[in-house]
Amino acid sequence: MHRSFLMFLLVVQALGDGDLCQTCTCTTSDDAHTLTTNCTNRGLHHVPGEWPGKNVTTIRAMFSGNDIPTLEPLALTDAVVEIVLSNCNIQYLRPELFAATKNIKFADLSHNLLLAEEISADKFKGPYNSTSYEPIAIEHLNLAYNKIHSLGKNVFEHMPNLKILNLEGNDFRVIDIHTQLAISSIRKLQSLNLANNELTEMIVTAIEHHENLTELNLSQNLLDFVPAILPTIGKSLEILILDDNPIIEFVSETFSGLPNVIELSVNNLTKLKYVNANTFASMPKLKKLSLSNNVLLKEIDREAFGTNQSIEEFYLNKNDLFRIDYKLLPWSKLHVFEFNDNPLDCSCDLYNISKALPRDITRVENGPYCMDPRSERYTFVYNLKSDICLVKSKYQTQKEFIQYHFSMVKVALIILSVVVMMIAVVAAVLGFIRYRKYQRNMSYPYSQTILYDPVHTTN
Structure with a gap:
């Protein structure tokens, strides 16, 4: 087994809490296949080192409201896992978070303190198998309300089944080229939430090849117009929130x-x-x-x-x-x-x-x-x-009033235009007459008349 994965297991074992159900509330479904554990607001500082219940096929775990600055890898299980880790003051993610829970379907990491640097491909690797890392089964990833301004272009390479991505309330003021490539790589994406990010536009490269995208949330941004690139997903889009x-x-x-x-x-x-x-x-x-x-x-x-x-x-x-x-x-x-x-x-x-x-x-x-x-x-x-x-309603009265005054203004403008045109024509004619008269005077052979005074004539 790969050395890093062995180290991961040792860390998990060191974090064991004994019986988690002594600290949290645990319930089991009637068929004993689904375990629900509620650890909300229990003052925890790390995730459990061991899951209770040996024969369950689904684990639903809620850890909201705890103080977990560094999120360690989840404990080993073959069960389908749905985990909520919102509002836990998480700043750091250890590599291979879900390597021992490769059947994880839902992960909520919202309302934490994660920066862009913490959201990388090595944090979401599956278990190592001979020559490569296996994928994880996650379908719904919630990263809302963190401090992420960009995504690495390969961040989702170990999540081939990802369908729902929530990036609401982060710092994506622009969708940079790396984020575009990251989003465009999610081939099964059905729902994308980019609300509350101060976006002024939506970049076509991020969504143009998503043939399965049915829901797009662009609310609480700075859009002056509905993005003109939406027709690129027009065949699949069913829900649009602006x-x-x-x-x-x-x-x-x-x-x-x-x-x-x-x-x-x-x-x-x-x-x-x-x-x-x-x-x-x-x-x-x-x-x-x-x-x-x-x-x-x-x-x-x-x-x-x-x-x-x-x-x-x-x-x-x-x-x-x-x-x-x-x-x-x-x-x-x-x-x-x-x-x-x-x-x-x-x-x-x-x-x-x-x-x-x-x-x-x-x-x-x-x-x-x-x-x-x-x-x-x-x-x-x-x-x-x-x-x-x-x-007649006020609206009709006002409309008729506006139409009447508009008509009067229109008539007045027409009359004024006619008068101005007539004045312009008269001025043009008078100007032309004066100009022709001036030309005739200029073309006469003597510019001045010669006068003879008989009194001063010499003998």
Whole structure:
């Protein structure tokens, strides 16, 4: 056996706690195959040197909230291991962490103090076998909320089954070339979380070859626009999360090339004011849309969706919407619709929407409300009656007012333009006449008239 692996076993044995279940809470499933051990907040300073239970096939171990500055390799077992080591003040990782637990499927190392230098390929090697290191079985790796700014290009070479990678809350202000190569090497990647990293763009090289990537989380970054490189994974992407970004606008090209997106979350976009026509038309399979807490969002174009779309869940809470157009969606197909806390004017649109919505949609008394222009009081939307269709809302009045003044300004500008053009033509004609007269004077053979005075004529 390889010398480093033998040394690893000696270290593990030296760390033995005796019976771990005397310190932690242990439970076994009814069939005795699954062991769950809860060591949360137990004041531990290292992982156990031996796992309890000899015949279990699955071990679920929780070590959150302990103080483990250096994480030593896990104890030997053939069982499938799922381990949580979050909030443990981990700064250092020993090499071959999972060499004795090659069947580990889930590892949570989030909310620790790990730097980029500690996340390297030698920490995730499997057991040594004659000439090479075997892979480990890990499918879900959580490295969120550490201090990682870059990844080595070969960091995942011993994890061929990795499907879910969480890098949220680190220091990836840019996706450098090494990190791009590292992420692109994960051939089975299905879910990538890069939230809360101050990213201003997403690099195409990192994701362009991921044919299995179904979920991408880019929330809490500094994106001004939806990344134009998303169509490179458009065939597989089903869940897209863009919350908490300063995205400026949604237009018809924003989500083009994403035909298979089922869930879209665009909440807390601090600069979004309008959703323009055909914004969501390129996502015919979209079922769940969350468009809430956009404090500047004033208007959603009535043609924002395509004619072939069937949204089932629609969240429009806490925006700055004065109106929702009845022709926006086929309301009868919704299963969930929330639009509380908007400064809505009571209107015929809202009345028709309330009547078209299925009866099983929750109707709670704390909302939604609209302002009745007749009484200047808030009214429960689902209590509106048909007579509201005879009343012009503030939005309609303001729109007509703006249109009237725009028309008047337009007419005034046209008249002014005509007058300016006429003055320009007259000035041009007068200028031309003066110019021609000047040319004639200049071409006359005598520039001055010669006068003779007969009084001074000599004899």
